[in-house]
Amino acid sequence: MPSSTSPDEIAGPVAIIAGGLSHERDVSLVSGRNLVRELGSVGIEAHAYDFDRNLLTALERDKVVVAMPILHGQFGEDGEIQTLLELIGMPYAGSRSHACRVAFDKGTARELLRRAALPVPDSVGLSAQTFRDIGAPALMEHVMKRLGARVVVKPARGGSALGISGVDGLAALPSALVETYAYCEDALIERFHDGIDVSVAVIETDEGLRALTPIAVEYEKGHEFDFSARYTAEFVSLDRPDLPEELIARLGEVACEAHRLLGLRDLSRSDFIVSPDGSFVILETAIAPGMTETSVFPYACTASGTTLGEVARDLLLRAVRTA
Structure with a gap:
């Protein structure tokens, strides 16, 4: 995805905030390391920071100019880290705290989507x-x-x-x-809905919301609900789904609509089950998608003709410009 801006517009270090205290800490740390590496490949000086009592002091000490939280679960997707960044006036990429509080609760988010006539499971x-x-x-x-x-x-x-x-x-x-x-x-x-798992990443650009190429996620039989399978290449495969183009386009439209309805900003990932007859339900919309080497979001970036580093760079630039 080409950008009309230069990396030089970020006049200082970038903080990738990862880790934290949730059950998803280890995944977040891997996401953070991968994102730092990807940003380095496009000329952005980024460093990983843990979500702990030293965080605010470290951000001020290092003169960080913009941040990107990659915390999964509690404290990262429930609005906590976003509230802290807003309190200190730190520009950041990602959804604002008020939207996170709503979207983080699956039941609340699902009810909002249902009221808007988007298909969700009972x-x-x-x-x-x-x-x-x-x-x-x-x-x-x-x-x-x-x-x-x-x-x-x-x-x-x-x-x-x-x-x-x-x-x-x-x-x-x-x-x-x-x-x-x-x-x-x-x-x-x-x-339970029988079908294929399809995830659609959404990013915000200067031209508006963009749904990236949908990605089919297939787990080895017996590992469909396995935590380790999400991050072990031998248990999971990612590919473009073999679906009609009209359905591909519709999934992208629904993912963008879910992003808007939940008040999210910059990026999200919506997960669907697509049945053999072409019907589908949206399971949830993730506020901070995983960014490990086996995660959907980086794969979707590549499948869409860009890279994780380029997407993250542009989101950080937007955060600086709109601060």
């Missing part, structure tokens, strides 16, 4: 408190009656497939919920 939110106080037997049968015998259980907040499991039958649902509650006190139980 789902039920269930807190750990309700699960304990009401009891599993009184709840599970009603959940399955509404959603069907095959469901997916996931934390209402978080990512990287942590705490997610596929459930086939009533007997397995309580234990799946217990596993999910280890990661988040609120669970989302959703109807």
Whole structure:
């Protein structure tokens, strides 16, 4: 993606803020290292900073001029790091704190998309408190009656497939919920949709929103809900989906619409399940997409004729210009 600006417009160091204290810390660190390397390849001096008590002091000491948070999960996608950067007046690439607070909760975000007539899976939110106080037997049968015998259980907040499991039958649902509650006190139980996983990255440019080439994500059988499979090349393959061009275009339109409806800025990644008949549902929209070497976002950049470094550079330049 060509840019009419020069890297020299960033007159100082760039901070890539990664790590943090969430369950996704290790993934975030890998994303951060990869992004620093990619930015270096396009002439941007970038350094990785951990999200800890020394962060604000380090940013001031090093005279950082713009930042890009690559924190996944809590503190990174829930608006916390964004609030801190806004408080100190630091320009940054990515969504603002108020939008993060809304989009980070899958149930809330999904309801906003549903009200806008975007296709989302039917789902039920269930807190750990309700699960304990009401009891599993009184709840599970009603959940399955509404959603069907095959469901997916996931934390209402978080990512990287942590705490997610596929459930086939009533007997397995309580234990799946217990596993999910280890990661988040609120669970989302959703109807299972059979089809292919397709992710669409969205970036903001001077010309407006741009959906990058959709990417089909295929996991080795048995690793569909496996955290390690997300970041192990032998368990996951990425490719352009074999879908009609009209459907490819429609997925891009819906991903852009989800980005707008949730009030996001600069970049996002929407995940879909596309059924054999061409229908689809949007599962979620990620605020801070993974940027590891096996992540969808860098692959989508390459498939769209650009690179992760070029995209990140342009987003950082936009952040500086609009600060």
